Amino acid sequence: MIRIAPVGRALAVVAATSLALTACGGGGGDTATQTSPSSAAPASSAPAAKGDGTLTLGTLLPQTGSLAQLGPPEFAGVDLAVKEINEAGGVLGKPVTKYDTDSGDTSTNIASQSVDKLLAQKVDAIIGAASSSVSLSVIDKITGAGVVQFSPANTSNELTTVNDRGLFFRTAPPDKLQGRVLGDLVVSDGNDTVGILAMQDSYGTGLADQVTQTVTDGGGEVVERVDYDPKAADFSADVAKIKAKNPKGIVLIGFEETTKVVQELVKQGLTSDKHKWYMVDGNLSNENFLKFPKGTLDGVKGTYPGAAAPDEFRKKLLGINKDLKDYPYASESYDATNLIALAAEAAKSDAGTDIAAKLIEVSKTGEKCKNFKECADLLKAGKDIDYDGVSGPVEFNEAGDPAVASIGIYQYGKDNTYPAKAVEYKNGNISG
Known part of the structure; x- marks a missing residue:
């Protein structure tokens, strides 16, 4: 099914708010890591269809499996963005909450179990997966729950035309x-x-x-x-x-x-x-x-x-994870996190469907800005913004793909x- 053009995407995200998905309990041993206190919801509870005022992010990135080498820089990119966002006052006046999980690879069911755990925590957006095949295996579960799925590394052409209810975006260009x-x-x-x-x-x-x-x-x-x-x-x-x-x-x-x-x-x-x-x-x-x-x-x-990670950005990443040696998709992960946060600010809502409806808007045709604080200040002043990230201009087309890369x-x-x-x-x- 062809992905939905802008008006269709808006209708799709509104329709998706009426959808709820009961999360199945994941196997033990892979507990999500949270960066702010929160009581874990039962694994069988359905994710909230509306925002609760706190932007809650989940990561679905490789800690194990065939792309495990991509995990450290991707996690570092997300963590750096969340740190800077919260230092700038958070989103909607509150600190961003984040839960980390393992995406594994397609040889296991780890990704599906991780998504269940994240949905049980009522996340508004999930950053990941790194593998296109892993994303394709869980995209229905994520978007069917009205949650944004935003990959920093998926490049499969198949994801351009997948039926994603207008909720899948990526900072990495298609293959x-x-x-x-x-x-x-x-x-x-x-x-x-x-x-x-x-x-x-x-x-x-x-x-x-x-x-x-x-x-x-x-x-x-x-x-x-x-x-x-x-x-x-x-x-x-x-x-x-x-x-x-x-x-x-x-x-x-x-x-x-x-x-x-x-x-x-x-x-x-x-x-x-x-x-x-x-x-x-x-x-x-x-x-x-x-x-x-x-x-x-x-x-x-x-x-x-992706563009080169600037030296200053790399130094900041090393402040998050001093053991980093390579930086693949760190920039894209950082930009994905900032874009989600800015879309929530623009929408004045942390609901996944509201965030999705604003992601294209904050990525182009406004006043250019390069970090969360700068962009958030412009939004609070009533201005339209065009976030230009570390990974490049990140201007989304109607399919949720970066138009230029x-x-x-x-x-x-x-x-x-x-x-x-x-x-x-x-x-x-x-x-x-």
């Missing part, structure tokens, strides 16, 4: 933009024959489709594409199919299982000094690569959505680490 930038990069590097190894899920196949189209449009040929099972114990047969076609360029689209794929590529002689390798946001910051012999990934390039192109060195800053940034229109 069609990353796919275009990656495909153009592959072709411009002189690869007229290309092999693709992509994990078989909405993220992997969607991104592989766009790369295939862009490579083909650019005069190249995808001579072999393998959509593999990321849970497979062995990838020798998948890599052998690529080897049989001997492509100049090899695109790797996946998560942490890419470690095993790379090992198999090396084993079968498809090393990065003989074939040009390319990666994506799901596997670029894989710490397992540091265990490989030096030079294994030397010169390998990859794409990552940046994609960074990164390159590994001989020590198998990629630089903190991109070699180059490509800006593009999502509809372009």
Whole structure:
């Protein structure tokens, strides 16, 4: 079902207030972490359809699973925003309350259990998940409860057209933009024959489709594409199919299982000094690569959505989590939190449906501002605002996607680490 245009989205969020979802009790052991005192509601209680005057946020971000490496910077981005919001007086005159939960990955039911817990706490908005497939597995439960779901990292094209009742937003651009930038990069590097190894899920196949189209449009040929099972114990047969076609360029689209794929590529002689390798946001910051012999990934390039995190912002994040080494999607998480808070201020309500109705408005066509306090002061003065965040301008289109976004192109060195800053940034229109 096609996502709803602005008027339709408004009608949808109003209609969603009449919907309530009874949350099923989650299994023990994964308790939500709250940042302000609150008594836990019974797991069977339905979330409130109307706001109670306190903006309550939940995070559904990876503490475990195939994207666990993205969790720390995402949590830090949310925590920094909440800290600054509360220091500026909070939302609607009250401190923001936050509960943290684990999204896990699609191999478990952790995300569904976490959502149940957050809905039982009567959250107004949920920030997450990082994985598009995880979001797709819980979006009906979240939006059916009249709660905003706002992902800082979902890139699947499928989420543009999902029936979300006008309640799903994201600060990360859809894969069609990353796919275009990656495909153009592959072709411009002189690869007229290309092999693709992509994990078989909405993220992997969607991104592989766009790369295939862009490579083909650019005069190249995808001579072999393998959509593999990321849970497979062995990838020798998948890599052998690529080897049989001997492509100049090899695109790797996946998560942490890419470690095993790379090992198999090396084993079968498809090393990065003989074939040009390319990666994506799901596997670029894989710490397992540091265990490989030096030079294994030397010169390998990859794409990552989002603008560079400014140095000042990184210093603030380290004040939240001193152990941070990488910053993927920290900016997007920070901006998601601020936008939700500003939309609540603009709506004069913390109800999820009211927040959703104002998110597009606070993201564009008003007076520009760059942080919560600055923007909130403008709202209190009766002015329209245009929040320009750390991750970029974040101007939402009618689908809840950022209309314009940046994609960074990164390159590994001989020590198998990629630089903190991109070699180059490509800006593009999502509809372009």
